[in-house]
Amino acid sequence: MIQRLTFLCVLALLVAPRLRAESVGVYVPFIGDIRVIQNAFKNDPAFRGKTVTVFSKFKDFKGMSKISKFDFAILPSSYGRYYKDYVAIGQLKKGDVPDQKYLLLSLKNKISIKNLAKGTVGLVDEVGRRKTKSLIKDLFAGSVFKQIKRVNKPVDLFPMLVLGNADFIIISQRNLANVKESKAYTIDSSEAVSLPQIYRRQGTKSSQDWLTKIKRETLMTLDFSEVEVFK
Amino acid sequence: MNPSRFICLKQTAFLLIMGFAWMIPSMSGWGKDVLIVLSGDDSFKNFASKLEAELSDYQVERLEVNTDSDYPIYKKTIETVKPKVLILLDNISVKFAQKLNQSGQSHKAIASMALNLKRLLADDPHIAGVAYEVPGYTVVSSFKKYVKPELEKIVVIYREEEFHTFVKDAKTQLASSGVELIPVKIDGFAHLPKKMNRIIKKHLTRNPENADAFWLINDNKLLTKDNFASIWITSARKNKLPILCGLKNFVNPSLGFCTFAAIPSEAGLASQVSDYVFSVIDEGALPADIGVDYLLETKFYIDETKYKHFEFSITDKHRYLIEFVK
Numbered sequence: 001m002i003q004r005l006t007f008l009c010v011l012a013l014l015v016a017p018r019l020r021a022e023s024v025g026v027y028v029p030f031i032g033d034i035r036v037i038q039n040a041f042k043n044d045p046a047f048r049g050k051t052v053t054v055f056s057k058f059k060d061f062k063g064m065s066k067i068s069k070f071d072f073a074i075l076p077s078s079y080g081r082y083y084k085d086y087v088a089i090g091q092l093k094k095g096d097v098p099d100q101k102y103l104l105l106s107l108k109n110k111i112s113i114k115n116l117a118k119g120t121v122g123l124v125d126e127v128g129r130r131k132t133k134s135l136i137k138d139l140f141a142g143s144v145f146k147q148i149k150r151v152n153k154p155v156d157l158f159p160m161l162v163l164g165n166a167d168f169i170i171i172s173q174r175n176l177a178n179v180k181e182s183k184a185y186t187i188d189s190s191e192a193v194s195l196p197q198i199y200r201r202q203g204t205k206s207s208q209d210w211l212t213k214i215k216r217e218t219l220m221t222l223d224f225s226e227v228e229v230f231k
Numbered sequence: 232m233n234p235s236r237f238i239c240l241k242q243t244a245f246l247l248i249m250g251f252a253w254m255i256p257s258m259s260g261w262g263k264d265v266l267i268v269l270s271g272d273d274s275f276k277n278f279a280s281k282l283e284a285e286l287s288d289y290q291v292e293r294l295e296v297n298t299d300s301d302y303p304i305y306k307k308t309i310e311t312v313k314p315k316v317l318i319l320l321d322n323i324s325v326k327f328a329q330k331l332n333q334s335g336q337s338h339k340a341i342a343s344m345a346l347n348l349k350r351l352l353a354d355d356p357h358i359a360g361v362a363y364e365v366p367g368y369t370v371v372s373s374f375k376k377y378v379k380p381e382l383e384k385i386v387v388i389y390r391e392e393e394f395h396t397f398v399k400d401a402k403t404q405l406a407s408s409g410v411e412l413i414p415v416k417i418d419g420f421a422h423l424p425k426k427m428n429r430i431i432k433k434h435l436t437r438n439p440e441n442a443d444a445f446w447l448i449n450d451n452k453l454l455t456k457d458n459f460a461s462i463w464i465t466s467a468r469k470n471k472l473p474i475l476c477g478l479k480n481f482v483n484p485s486l487g488f489c490t491f492a493a494i495p496s497e498a499g500l501a502s503q504v505s506d507y508v509f510s511v512i513d514e515g516a517l518p519a520d521i522g523v524d525y526l527l528e529t530k531f532y533i534d535e536t537k538y539k540h541f542e543f544s545i546t547d548k549h550r551y552l553i554e555f556v557k
Contacts, residue, residue: 033551057502107407120520129509147520150506152499156527162404163366163525181372182407 022206025070026054027061028196028222029124031155031178040221046213057152058126069201074222077194081138082131086199090211092224099192100173102139105184107161115167116187117144122157122166124175125150139170139190154179174223198227264289265508266314268305268324271295275320278344278497282318285505289512302327309338316511318504319358320344325351332357339518341507343500343526349396352523359511359521361503363495365477366525367401367446370493372408373531374444374475377549378491379541385475386413386434386442394448401446413440417453424455428462435466435474447476447489464488470540482556484536492532499528532556 024047026037034056041052050072055061061075065085073079073086080088091098104121127135132148149166151157154175160166162182171179174195198211211229219225265286269275283291294308305327309317317340319325325342332338332355342348342360349362367387375382385405389398402412415434417427431453435445447454454463464487467474473490476482481489503526510516531553533545538555545553 035551125506129506130513133514147510147516148514149510149521149524151527152502153528156499159369159525159527162368162407163527164400165524165527181376 022050022071023068024050024052024072024074025061025065026052026074026222027056027058027076027126028074029058029076029126029154029172029175030222031153031175032221032223037221040218044215044218046210046215046218050210058124058128059152062128071201071204071206073199073201074196075199076126077197078127078135078138080197080199082127082134085202087202088197089200089208089230090198091228091230092195092197092219092222093226093228094174094195094224095226097195098228099194101192102170102172102190103176103186104140104143104168104170104188105161105176106168106187107182107184108167109185111168111185111187113143118146119167120147120149120165121145121168121170122149122151122160123170124154124157125152136170139193140188143188158182158184195224196222262290263292263312264315264512265291265318266308266312266316267291267293267318267320268296268327269293269320270323271297272321275344278320278501281497281501282505285501286508289508296323296327299323302330306331309336314338316341316508318343318508319360322346322351325358328358329355339511341504341511341518341521342523343504347393347397349523350393356517356519359507359518360523361500361507361526362523363500363526364397364449365493365495365529366404367398367412367448368404368408369525369529370475370477370491371401371405371410371412371444371446373493373529374473374491375408375410377531377545377553378533378538378543379443379473382410382443384411384413384440384442385444385446386415386438386440387446387448388415388417388431388434388453389448390450390452391416391418393450393452397448412446413442424457427453428458431458431462432466435463436469436471438471442472444490445472445474447474447481449477470537473537473541479530479532482532482534484534484557487534487536490534490537490541493529494532495526496528496530500526503527530554 034054038054041047125132129150132150151160157169157171158179158181161169161184200206200208211227214227216225267279267282269279279293292312296305309331317328317338319328319340319342322345325345328340337357340358342358344363348360352358352360371385387398398414405412417430433439468487475491476489477492477494479492479494482492507521510521533553533555535555535557
């Protein structure tokens with residue numbers, strides 16, 4: 001009897017991980033109804049058998065990922081630069097375009113580098129508080145700011161400027177059109193940076209065939225249209 | 232002495248010392264990163280819990296203060312805990328911090344959930360903050376963006392002595408969104424209720440400025456228990472123009488008062504405050520560099536009855552942002 005029970009326990013331990021649904025965590029700084037995005041992923045046959053969780057804040061994704069790593073994740077491409085727990089396996093595109101620039105904006109027109117060093121810059125926390133300084137340095141080499149203020153959502157960036165919480169904001173091109181509320185001037189623009197990417201948990205070999213099957217309508221909820229799978 | 236007994240005594244002494252050393256920090260709270268000073272009300276306690284979740288990387292301690300007689304406890308706790316940063320919730324904790332700073336013991340602090348911090352901390356280099364009042368820009372420009380795109384003129388009645396900067400900032404900020412703010416001062420009249428009430432009634436029922444909406448500032452000198460029902464509610468129910476405010480309870484079809492409200496998002500505010508705490512502890516920022524900011528994240532509510540009455544139309548794209556109150 002004891003032998004049989006032991007055998008069943010061992011069997012359960014061996015089989016359980018295989019039966020567990022693969023998990024996908026999605027965090028992309030974007031403006032939209034998270035429920036619409038979550039439903040689109042849930043109803044997409046490409047994600048059948050997978051549990052998808054969409055996050056509106058980076059820190060929520062990171063917090064959940066600390067408790068239990070996702071098998072796959074859709075994240076800003078900057079994630080791979082600062083963290084090594086996921087490996088990029090695919091590139092999201094809008095049309096044929098796989099990248100975008102980040103813009104440094106101000107409500108004032110004439111800004112010198114000296115002004116930057118005296119000013120406060122606001123940006124979306126898309127890589128975690130502790131990595132934000134590095135992100136700014138990587139995007140705008142040579143620009144030093146006196147103070148950095150982070151927000152969770154792109155929609156709060158323009159109010160930062162108008163309300164005077166920040167002298168400058170850093171915003172991606174794709175979010176600018178959605179949040180621009182009044183006239184602002186582009187002080188600088190970064191080199192092109194890859195759009196968000198699809199990642200697989202480091203050290204795993206889960207199948208990635210499903211990437212090419214993701215429906216265009218699903219990607220459109222995040223304002224993308226195609227996936228390019230890395231060879 | 233028997234050598235084995237001596238070793239046993241040494242081990243006991245060592246364990247006692249270790250135990251005592253372990254107990255000192257937990258007893259005194261020595262060396263904490265953050266001390267949250269709050270008053271005992273549930274809303275502050277709930278907000279403190281959100282802050283603690285945001286600041287999980289740090290050692291955080293709480294101290295409740297309720298009356299002026301709690302100042303010695305506050306002072307002693309600061310001296311014992313020696314926090315790297317204080318978070319001050321409610322005006323009483325701000326008052327205590329300013330008092331201690333003036334005595335020569337300055338501590339870096341971030342304040343919020345207190346009234347009129349922009350004015351209170353204007354010249355304070357030791358305390359940064361997030362003002363708790365929803366800025367006029369946020370409530371009005373959101374109403375324009377999501378509910379009434381054709382909004383061009385909005386009127387506000389205010390007390391100059393208390394809300395000068397708040398209204399001046401709103402006027403400048405709203406101009407960038409193409410909205411003209413028409414301020415109506417009632418200084419002096421606040422002590423003459425009849426005159427003040429006449430002004431309020433005139434603007435709400437006759438709309439002499441031909442405004443598209445009315446922005447209501449939370450001010451207990453303007454909204455009193457004597458004029459709330461007889462003037463504000465009676466006038467608002469005439470539905471001459473939509474009233475935008477900063478209190479959720481005022482958006483209620485059975486009350487018939489405000490049409491639209493923007494209120495602080497507690498989660499958003501906790502995130503904003505904790506970002507400044509992070510800036511001070513990890514990035515070496517000074518409170519004076521951070522300043523006193525306006526809050527950013529808000530939640531929106533609309534009275535469904537008034538929404539229908541004024542024939543507003545919120546697009547599907549924005550509907551998820553606003554809660555309809557039935």
